[in-house]
Amino acid sequence: MSASASSSSRANNQIPNPVIRRLPKYLVHVQELRDEGITWASSHQIADSLGLTSSTVRQDLSHMDLSGISKKGYEIVQLEAVLRQILGADIVHRVVIVGAGHLGRALAEHGAFAERGFEICGLFDRDPVLFGKTFGDVAVKPVEDLKSLSEKLTIDIGLIAVPFQAAQSVADLMVDAGIRAILNLAYKHVHVPKGVQVVDARIMESLQELAYALGKNRADQLKSLT
Amino acid sequence: MSASASSSSRANNQIPNPVIRRLPKYLVHVQELRDEGITWASSHQIADSLGLTSSTVRQDLSHMDLSGISKKGYEIVQLEAVLRQILGADIVHRVVIVGAGHLGRALAEHGAFAERGFEICGLFDRDPVLFGKTFGDVAVKPVEDLKSLSEKLTIDIGLIAVPFQAAQSVADLMVDAGIRAILNLAYKHVHVPKGVQVVDARIMESLQELAYALGKNRADQLKSLT
DNA sequence: TAGATTGTTAATCGATTAACAATC
DNA sequence: TAGATTGTTAATCGATTAACAATC
Numbered sequence: 001m002s003a004s005a006s007s008s009s010r011a012n013n014q015i016p017n018p019v020i021r022r023l024p025k026y027l028v029h030v031q032e033l034r035d036e037g038i039t040w041a042s043s044h045q046i047a048d049s050l051g052l053t054s055s056t057v058r059q060d061l062s063h064m065d066l067s068g069i070s071k072k073g074y075e076i077v078q079l080e081a082v083l084r085q086i087l088g089a090d091i092v093h094r095v096v097i098v099g100a101g102h103l104g105r106a107l108a109e110h111g112a113f114a115e116r117g118f119e120i121c122g123l124f125d126r127d128p129v130l131f132g133k134t135f136g137d138v139a140v141k142p143v144e145d146l147k148s149l150s151e152k153l154t155i156d157i158g159l160i161a162v163p164f165q166a167a168q169s170v171a172d173l174m175v176d177a178g179i180r181a182i183l184n185l186a187y188k189h190v191h192v193p194k195g196v197q198v199v200d201a202r203i204m205e206s207l208q209e210l211a212y213a214l215g216k217n218r219a220d221q222l223k224s225l226t
Numbered sequence: 227m228s229a230s231a232s233s234s235s236r237a238n239n240q241i242p243n244p245v246i247r248r249l250p251k252y253l254v255h256v257q258e259l260r261d262e263g264i265t266w267a268s269s270h271q272i273a274d275s276l277g278l279t280s281s282t283v284r285q286d287l288s289h290m291d292l293s294g295i296s297k298k299g300y301e302i303v304q305l306e307a308v309l310r311q312i313l314g315a316d317i318v319h320r321v322v323i324v325g326a327g328h329l330g331r332a333l334a335e336h337g338a339f340a341e342r343g344f345e346i347c348g349l350f351d352r353d354p355v356l357f358g359k360t361f362g363d364v365a366v367k368p369v370e371d372l373k374s375l376s377e378k379l380t381i382d383i384g385l386i387a388v389p390f391q392a393a394q395s396v397a398d399l400m401v402d403a404g405i406r407a408i409l410n411l412a413y414k415h416v417h418v419p420k421g422v423q424v425v426d427a428r429i430m431e432s433l434q435e436l437a438y439a440l441g442k443n444r445a446d447q448l449k450s451l452t
Numbered sequence: 453t454a455g456a457t458t459g460t461t462a463a464t465c466g467a468t469t470a471a472c473a474a475t476c
Numbered sequence: 477t478a479g480a481t482t483g484t485t486a487a488t489c490g491a492t493t494a495a496c497a498a499t500c
Contacts, residue, residue, distance in 0.1 A: 004494065010277060018467065020438045021431045028390060028414055050415045054481090055469050058447075062483065070476040070481045087434055095433075102332035107429075109328045112413060113388075118433060156445060157436050162381025164254060181436040183429075189251055189276045197439050199432045203333075205247045206425045207321075208313055209409040210383050211248045213423050215312025268457065280457090281493050288459065296457045296500040362485065 013064045016085070017088075025050055027083040033076050042073030089117050096122035096154060096179075098170045099161035100130050103185060107159060109136035118157070121205045122149050132169060143173060150177035157181045164188035171198070241289045241312070248286060250342075251276055253309040260302050268299030276425035281346060304432060316341050322348035322405075324396045325387035326356050326366045335387060344383070348375050369399060376403035383407045390414035397424070 029049055033041055043057040061074065066082045068074045083091060090120075095118050097104045106111070108123050122145075123138040125131075130140040141149075149155070158174040160167050160182060167186035174182055175192055184190055185201045192198055211217065255275055259267055269283040276283075287300065294300045294310045310316060321344050323330045333339070334349050348371075349364040351357075356366040367375075375381070386393055386402040386408060393412035400408055401418055410416055411427045418424055437443065 015337070015438070016467075017435060020435050021428065024413070024431050024434050025415055044481085051417070052468060055471095056467090058481090058483065068482050070474085070483095072476080073481070081480080086438070086443065088437050091443050093437050093440070093442065102328075102335045106328035106332040107455080112430065114431070116430065116434070118437070156440055156442070157433065181440055183432050185429075185437060187250070188254055191277070197436060199436055201427070201429050201432050202247065203409075203427050204338065204342065205250050206409050206427050207339070207383065208250050208342070209243060209246050210409060210423060210425055211314050211319050211344070212312070214319070214382055214407055216319065216382070217312065217317050242491075270457085279493065282491090283496095284459065285459090285492080294458055296459095296498085297455080298500080299457070 019060050019063055022050075022052070022056075023083055023087055023145070027080065027087060027089070030083060033081060039076050040072045040074065041076060041079075043068070045073065075138045086114070089154045092117055093117050093156040094119055094121045095157045095159060096120070096124065096146065096149070096155050097138075097161055097172075098124045098143060098146065098174070099159075099166075100127075100133075100135065101126035101161065101163075104159075104161035105135045107161060107185075108138050111136075121153060121155070122146065122159055142213065143170070146173055147177045155179050157183060160184045160186050160190070162186060172174075244413045245286050245289055248276075248278070248282075249309055249313055252286070253306065253313060253315070256302055256306045256309060260306060262341055265302050266298045266300065267302060267305075269294070271299070313342070318343055318345050319382040320345055320347045322346070322350065322372065322375070322381050322399070322400075323364075324350045324369060324372065324384045325385075325389075325392075326353075326359075326361065327387065327389075328352035330385075330387035331361045333387060333411075334364050337362075346447065347379060347381070348372065369396070372399055373403045381405050383409060386410045386412050386416070388412055419445060 025055060026046070031045065043054040047054040047057045061068070064082050064086060066074065068079060095113070097107055100123050104123060104125070108120050113120065120136065120138050123135060123140050124143045124146050125140050126143050130143070131142060133140050155177065158179040158181070160170050162170050164187040167184065167188045168190050169186070171182060171190035175196055180196050182192065182196065182198045183201060184198055187204050190198060194195055252272070255272065269280040273280040273283045287294070290308050290312060292300065292304060321339070323333055323346060326349050330349060330351070334346050339346060346362065346364050349361060349366050350372055351366050352369050354368070357368060359366050381403065384405040384407070386396050388396050393410065393414045394416050397408060397410070397416035397418055403423055405420045406422050407419065408422065408424045409427060410424055412416040413430050416424060
């Protein structure tokens, strides 16, 4: 009783973002282990598979409503259940995408979102040529229709998939439509009022990070070539 | 003399990744300012536009071969030049994409990469139906051809854009082809030998982070609804 | 000159890693 | 029992923020 109360209070109170961002990888891995018929895994085994330290794994899992067992580790079925619960994999989050270019379409047609409880319920663009075309079950509509959709349906998350020049105006539209969580795939910082959350997806930033790591653009290396 | 020597040694020595990841946003912003005819910007102005603190901006720019001027700030033209140099925007990085599904195609057709010096020089898939089809100037080829391409051409960066089940085998192929920097867009950790760098692009993780922040899946809130 | 802004050092904050007693 | 593994506390590491003297 008291043990369960204390462990559930642990689970409730604010899990740090770095931990949250690792959980999806745990879930995918655990599902694979389950498929292979494995029933227990230690923090060391999980760490090796995911490129973490066992310390990090134990710290991460300590935020959750779950106990490992000495000498055996964590029970896969239980771990999967707890991860699904924390990640809300069984709860539907309604998502709209603004921008039906290549990226927007790729997202709309990407089945993995639906598997994780993200339901694409709108795809918008400003180009009339695209209106009515269907990608992954969703027909493209004019951006102006976003607001009326949001009046009928509570939209949880908005995805910005337009060129960077249009990103801010799309963010404004989303905020105006009452959307409080935005995933920004555009290559630009957007401003939103307090209370609205923005997370940036950084494909370009990641590429630049690799490019820098390759060192081709280091002044010192360029110099040593001459 | 001595000043320039010390500042260029600053520029050479390893800039931390968090800083590198912010630089592309600086660059985009600075280019916009230039287009607007603005010639100087203070750390405070830049910070406000990018959602940072002025302290962070000054710290970031201190890694670079550049000096601001009291009361005026940083000169836009100079700042742009230094950012382009550090990010290697004028150096061509050769990129291949494995996986010509929606995501791979979106990346191949995404002009922004070329603008930043990333040249897509190969698009591979294992589905024969796609062979020869062209997306953004690149024709899809069988994955087996990756190695022979890499023998003719030094490939700097490989993009994994396949379903997560295939991610590891694609990573192995890339490593075998001598690629030392991988951007993994698949929803799974991949193992590579030492000396090969992997950066994960985390669209799904970002979505999950937002979903968690929305709090719909919190045990405490679910409880309070009953 | 007075005031704004840089460059940099020091303080804070938070995440990761190490260590180890408890325990199965 | 002996040994492996957890859960958790403490130590380390690194990034961000604050502060302030130097300076234009």
